[in-house]
Amino acid sequence: MRWHWEDPYAVEQDDTRKVNWRIIKNLLPYFRKYTKTIIIASFLLLFSTLLTLLGPILIKRAIDVEIPNQSTQGLILIAAIYIVVQIVVIVVRYFQQIEIMITGERAIADLKADMFRHLLRLPISYYDKHPVGSLISRVESDTEALKSLFSSTAVILVSNIALLVGMSVVMCVVSWRLYLLILVMLPIFAYSFWWFEKHARSVYVNLRKTIAEINGFVVETVKSLNVVQAFQQQDNFVSKIHRMGKDKYKYDMKALSLWYRIWLFVELGEIIGIVLVLGFGGIWALAGLISIGTLYLFISYITRLFVPLRGLSDQINVIERAFAAAERVFNILSIKEEFHVDEKHVLREFEHAIEFKDLSFFYEDKNWVLKNLNFRIAKGERIALVGETGGGKTSIISLLLKYYSPQDGDILIDGTPLADIERHSLRSRIGFVPQDVILFPGSILENLRLFDSAIPDDQIFDAAKRAKIHDRISTLPDGYRTNIVEQGINLSFGERQLISYTRALVFDPEILILDEATSSVDPQSERLIQQGLKELLKGRTAIIIAHRLTTTRLADRVLVIHKGKLVEQGKHGDLLREKGHYYKMYRLQYLSGAQ
Amino acid sequence: MRSVIHFWKRHKIWFSFLVTFSFINTIISLIFPYILKDVIDGIRVNFARQDLLWFIMIIGGIGFLRAVFNSLLPYTRGRSNEMYLIDERTNTFSKILRKGHSFLNRFPAGDILQRVDHDLNELAWFSCSGLFRPIEGIFALVVALLFLIKINPLLTLISALPISVAAVGWLKISPIMYKYYYAWRDSISNTNNHMQSSFTGIKLVKSYITEKKTDLRFIEMLKKRVAASIKVIRLEALIHTLFTAIEETGVILVLLFGGLFIIRGDLTIGEFVAFNAYIILLLDPMLRIGNFFVSKKRAQVQSERIEEMKNFPPDVKDVGQVQEADHRGIAMENVSFRYAEDGPLILDGISIKIEPGQKIGIAGTVGSGKTTLLQVLMRIAEPSAGRVKLNGTDMREIRLSELRSLFGYIPQEPSLFSESIYNNITFGRRIDTPMVNNAVKLAQLEGFVRGAPKGLDELIGERGLRISGGEKQRVAIARAILGRPKILVLDDATSNLDADTEKALITQLSEIPGTTLIIISHRLSVLSICDYIYVLDKGKVVEQGPHEALLKKEGLYLKLYQHQIMEEELMKD
Numbered sequence A: 001m002r003w004h005w006e007d008p009y010a011v012e013q014d015d016t017r018k019v020n021w022r023i024i025k026n027l028l029p030y031f032r033k034y035t036k037t038i039i040i041a042s043f044l045l046l047f048s049t050l051l052t053l054l055g056p057i058l059i060k061r062a063i064d065v066e067i068p069n070q071s072t073q074g075l076i077l078i079a080a081i082y083i084v085v086q087i088v089v090i091v092v093r094y095f096q097q098i099e100i101m102i103t104g105e106r107a108i109a110d111l112k113a114d115m116f117r118h119l120l121r122l123p124i125s126y127y128d129k130h131p132v133g134s135l136i137s138r139v140e141s142d143t144e145a146l147k148s149l150f151s152s153t154a155v156i157l158v159s160n161i162a163l164l165v166g167m168s169v170v171m172c173v174v175s176w177r178l179y180l181l182i183l184v185m186l187p188i189f190a191y192s193f194w195w196f197e198k199h200a201r202s203v204y205v206n207l208r209k210t211i212a213e214i215n216g217f218v219v220e221t222v223k224s225l226n227v228v229q230a231f232q233q234q235d236n237f238v239s240k241i242h243r244m245g246k247d248k249y250k251y252d253m254k255a256l257s258l259w260y261r262i263w264l265f266v267e268l269g270e271i272i273g274i275v276l277v278l279g280f281g282g283i284w285a286l287a288g289l290i291s292i293g294t295l296y297l298f299i300s301y302i303t304r305l306f307v308p309l310r311g312l313s314d315q316i317n318v319i320e321r322a323f324a325a326a327e328r329v330f331n332i333l334s335i336k337e338e339f340h341v342d343e344k345h346v347l348r349e350f351e352h353a354i355e356f357k358d359l360s361f362f363y364e365d366k367n368w369v370l371k372n373l374n375f376r377i378a379k380g381e382r383i384a385l386v387g388e389t390g391g392g393k394t395s396i397i398s399l400l401l402k403y404y405s406p407q408d409g410d411i412l413i414d415g416t417p418l419a420d421i422e423r424h425s426l427r428s429r430i431g432f433v434p435q436d437v438i439l440f441p442g443s444i445l446e447n448l449r450l451f452d453s454a455i456p457d458d459q460i461f462d463a464a465k466r467a468k469i470h471d472r473i474s475t476l477p478d479g480y481r482t483n484i485v486e487q488g489i490n491l492s493f494g495e496r497q498l499i500s501y502t503r504a505l506v507f508d509p510e511i512l513i514l515d516e517a518t519s520s521v522d523p524q525s526e527r528l529i530q531q532g533l534k535e536l537l538k539g540r541t542a543i544i545i546a547h548r549l550t551t552t553r554l555a556d557r558v559l560v561i562h563k564g565k566l567v568e569q570g571k572h573g574d575l576l577r578e579k580g581h582y583y584k585m586y587r588l589q590y591l592s593g594a595q
Numbered sequence B: 001m002r003s004v005i006h007f008w009k010r011h012k013i014w015f016s017f018l019v020t021f022s023f024i025n026t027i028i029s030l031i032f033p034y035i036l037k038d039v040i041d042g043i044r045v046n047f048a049r050q051d052l053l054w055f056i057m058i059i060g061g062i063g064f065l066r067a068v069f070n071s072l073l074p075y076t077r078g079r080s081n082e083m084y085l086i087d088e089r090t091n092t093f094s095k096i097l098r099k100g101h102s103f104l105n106r107f108p109a110g111d112i113l114q115r116v117d118h119d120l121n122e123l124a125w126f127s128c129s130g131l132f133r134p135i136e137g138i139f140a141l142v143v144a145l146l147f148l149i150k151i152n153p154l155l156t157l158i159s160a161l162p163i164s165v166a167a168v169g170w171l172k173i174s175p176i177m178y179k180y181y182y183a184w185r186d187s188i189s190n191t192n193n194h195m196q197s198s199f200t201g202i203k204l205v206k207s208y209i210t211e212k213k214t215d216l217r218f219i220e221m222l223k224k225r226v227a228a229s230i231k232v233i234r235l236e237a238l239i240h241t242l243f244t245a246i247e248e249t250g251v252i253l254v255l256l257f258g259g260l261f262i263i264r265g266d267l268t269i270g271e272f273v274a275f276n277a278y279i280i281l282l283l284d285p286m287l288r289i290g291n292f293f294v295s296k297k298r299a300q301v302q303s304e305r306i307e308e309m310k311n312f313p314p315d316v317k318d319v320g321q322v323q324e325a326d327h328r329g330i331a332m333e334n335v336s337f338r339y340a341e342d343g344p345l346i347l348d349g350i351s352i353k354i355e356p357g358q359k360i361g362i363a364g365t366v367g368s369g370k371t372t373l374l375q376v377l378m379r380i381a382e383p384s385a386g387r388v389k390l391n392g393t394d395m396r397e398i399r400l401s402e403l404r405s406l407f408g409y410i411p412q413e414p415s416l417f418s419e420s421i422y423n424n425i426t427f428g429r430r431i432d433t434p435m436v437n438n439a440v441k442l443a444q445l446e447g448f449v450r451g452a453p454k455g456l457d458e459l460i461g462e463r464g465l466r467i468s469g470g471e472k473q474r475v476a477i478a479r480a481i482l483g484r485p486k487i488l489v490l491d492d493a494t495s496n497l498d499a500d501t502e503k504a505l506i507t508q509l510s511e512i513p514g515t516t517l518i519i520i521s522h523r524l525s526v527l528s529i530c531d532y533i534y535v536l537d538k539g540k541v542v543e544q545g546p547h548e549a550l551l552k553k554e555g556l557y558l559k560l561y562q563h564q565i566m567e568e569e570l571m572k573d
Helices: A021-032 A035-052 A054-066 A072-120 A124-129 A132-174 A176-183 A186-223 A225-230 A234-286 A292-333 A393-400 A423-427 A444-449 A457-466 A470-475 A493-507 A523-537 A549-554 A572-578 A581-594 B002-010 B012-044 B049-096 B101-106 B109-151 B153-200 B202-207 B211-264 B269-310 B370-377 B400-405 B421-426 B433-442 B446-451 B469-482 B499-510 B547-553 B556-572
Strands: A353-362 A368-378 A382-386 A408-413 A430-433 A511-515 A541-545 A557-562 A565-570 B330-338 B345-354 B359-364 B385-390 B407-410 B487-491 B516-520 B532-537 B540-545
Touching: A021 A035, A021 A072, A021 A292, A035 A054, A035 A072, A035 A132, A054 A072, A054 A292, A054 B211, A054 B269, A072 A132, A072 A292, A072 B153, A072 B202, A072 B211, A124 B202, A132 A176, A132 A292, A132 B153, A176 A234, A176 A292, A186 A225, A186 A234, A186 A292, A186 B049, A186 B109, A225 A234, A225 B407, A234 A292, A234 B012, A234 B049, A292 B012, A292 B269, A353 A393, A368 A393, A368 A541, A368 A565, A382 A393, A382 A549, A393 A511, A393 A541, A430 A493, A430 B202, A444 A457, A444 A493, A457 A470, A457 A493, A493 A523, A511 A523, A523 A549, A557 A572, A557 A581, A565 A572, A565 A581, A572 A581, A581 B556, B002 B012, B002 B049, B002 B109, B002 B269, B012 B049, B012 B109, B012 B269, B049 B109, B049 B269, B109 B153, B109 B269, B153 B202, B153 B211, B153 B269, B202 B211, B211 B269, B330 B370, B345 B370, B345 B385, B345 B540, B359 B370, B359 B556, B370 B487, B370 B516, B407 B469, B421 B433, B421 B469, B433 B446, B433 B469, B469 B487, B469 B499, B487 B499, B499 B516, B532 B547, B532 B556, B540 B547, B540 B556, B547 B556
Parallel strands: A382 A541, A382 A557, A430 A511, A511 A541, B359 B516, B359 B532, B407 B487, B487 B516
Antiparallel strands: A353 A368, A353 A408, A557 A565, B330 B345, B330 B385, B532 B540
């Protein structure tokens, strides 16, 4: 049973890679911490595996010596030894199994933590290119694939090899004649596994592709259900998915028939082994060359030999997937973090002004988003940025937060170029309220202090009171300890907004950057949000991407950004009188509101 | 679960074949140690070489059969699982295709996929493998016990006793196991939720310089997760250990008592060896039977999840009998619509008329109910009150397939599939290539198709050609006009084209003889070519008439007009 997170829309191209030593080298440090445990566990594994070989040897002795001698005592002694051996095996196995699995779990948790840590420190541009779902897949599913490589595949390989070697030695010592018979079969096995590996790869790649196609089709259809119905194409779509199902079935059957051949091969191998041993062994036994106990030993070893061989073919698929996963994991870990070298200036306090000088900027697609932007924000000023979507407002605040670097021009804080300012000291002066309210799994309290336990509870209660959300939080089932995500609490849009404001209040920043939500709300919530905003603005320098007229009225100055340029600026009333771009926007919004 | 029973009802012969097959397989697998017994005893009493060869041949033959059957059995089971999967997937999908908006409100796309993919797969495994493995287990248990009793009843009683403890034990332990599993699963989704929030809110995390605290939090969650998984690991290891211990107890009992019996002369060495083999074979069937109760419970849940989806009532029922494939007039009479019974009215007492050959425009602000109006008109959504009549007959009495074939629908968001341009246009209909080419021409897609490396066969979507919004809309238009519908329905379907192209395209569409056009647009240049315009506000028709007359009214239509002009001006600056 597995409940791993899977990205339903992810279509992995080719999910298999051959064994690669570079990847193993990358993986090793995660296990180094547990070297001692791994060595002990490996030793225990080898020890218990070899001990299991003793069982048939003891029974052989009972058959050959104690029973013919009618020695009840000897028989009891053997049974006693057998019991001791089995107890040791079982106990050792128990600990070995637990140690290996737990080590795998811990090492992979370390790897997950490393990936998460690293991802959080990657530049925002990385997030622009990678959907959240695929990032979670990398941290979750890919590392889990590596875990099974360590805690199941490696264990199976080691114990099977030990078993093979151990049995060989015992069989060789007990009867070299019979052993030679069995040895003949080994190259056939090697060949069959090589054959399986070769064929299974392409079948599984195709199988995964057909599955991804079916899933993609289901999602696309569900999303266009009304069109499918309008065109009365339901029957065609049904036969299409049936056809796709048959395609997948084809590869399923191919995979099954590969398995069938491996199963058949293993079973036949076992039977041939037994027939050979019984045939020749029987003749030799009749001739007195070997004992019946020896026959028993060989037959029981052969059956044991073939059980793990079946498991081995299972592992081929696991190994290849794990290496593909590891490659993706280490690719992420090798991406450079946000850059720091030139940032020598630590911003201790914001004193005078933020200046935007000849600022020009584009994203990866190289279309200018901002072009020669010039303006100055004095300490204590409240600025509203307005303009059409895509006009460049968000880029301005992203640049100020150093999420990206401009191609040309600069932003100066108290005269120091942003490029020289250490980004953490910059960001700690700024409080950012994004458009969407982000809530983490955890209590409201943790969400408000963002897991910073150094912030005292009272400071949080105080902020919530100022944002007028304290009373609402107090009515929740567990008050501030309520886990909104897990307990499925429905907070209204306005309440969520206020929680976001409270978070900013808790951190009490000198500069506030707020990306106002676009959704329209009922007048009462609107009033609450505006009240919260006023509280939030008190005594701060603020830059607000404003969508509401009430918000622009609060601003000391409105900057109209249009197609990457600053086209107008001034107070709300003055701009209206100028009857320029802002006036038109105002009229437009007024019209929409009036309808 | 019903679907599994249903599947086997339809495949009775296949079912009886599998039962027989499992039974034969069990007998063949289990007869093996019994013959082995005779060989070993024979060797002990020094029987003739000839006899030995005979036995070897029998062993070889049976062994061969066993090998073939043993590997064929999982093969046939796997095949049956996949057969069920195809059937059930197709069936479920066909039910989904008949659902309406209330279904989509209840089940998000990701959830539907989860059920169709994951739940169905597990149910498919249960449908045959999950069912037959315990059946086989019962066979094996009975047959092995029979052989054991035949060899020596007393020894059977002594040695099989501890193994029966295993089955009882498993039933007791599995609920605990499940508790641990669920705790573990919750801890996994916790870490995933944390990642989801952190990655979605990466800008927040960075601006509050809370990277460190966020990943400390993650590590904390991982620790809890490791702790939860260690519980599972420990219990699993314990179960494994106990079962091995029980199995080995059986072996030891055979060794000790069997040995004593031999010394007393009640047992031969061959019988002793066979006993050993049978005892080991007993444990697996017991576990299979025990496992069945667990997997049945899971399959029940999965089956319920699928049935829940299948049985969700569709909004529109296809029960009409009247055949009507012509358009002589549509009338909406006092139509109201709401998504939920206690929800707000999206359409509120709408009455409109559409005559054949007319060009009807629909205007209104965002959220005024325009799209819903079209959906009710095509009977994709069912009105909550009032009637829609086609040629004087209530649409509910008309066969859905014929009714909908009247319409060519071009939605706001052109729904394209990750397939070739050709398939996206034909959309499953069998239509000659010249007609497709004609539709491509009418939709002004020729240039785009010529530019694509493989022409009409070029794939679009995620793994194919990148395609712009305007091109998407034109593909959707080609798709709609290809069926030569009597009524073309455009839901703001040309918004991504520039004004000139849009007007030219719509004029061209309106010139297709015998076609009625119904157009939602926010562009008044488009509306101005319509014969008659309905203006919607908050689900009501507030103004109606031809373009010029509406402008003169100086009401909402004029405001919309001004609004649009201003918007255009703003973007021109």
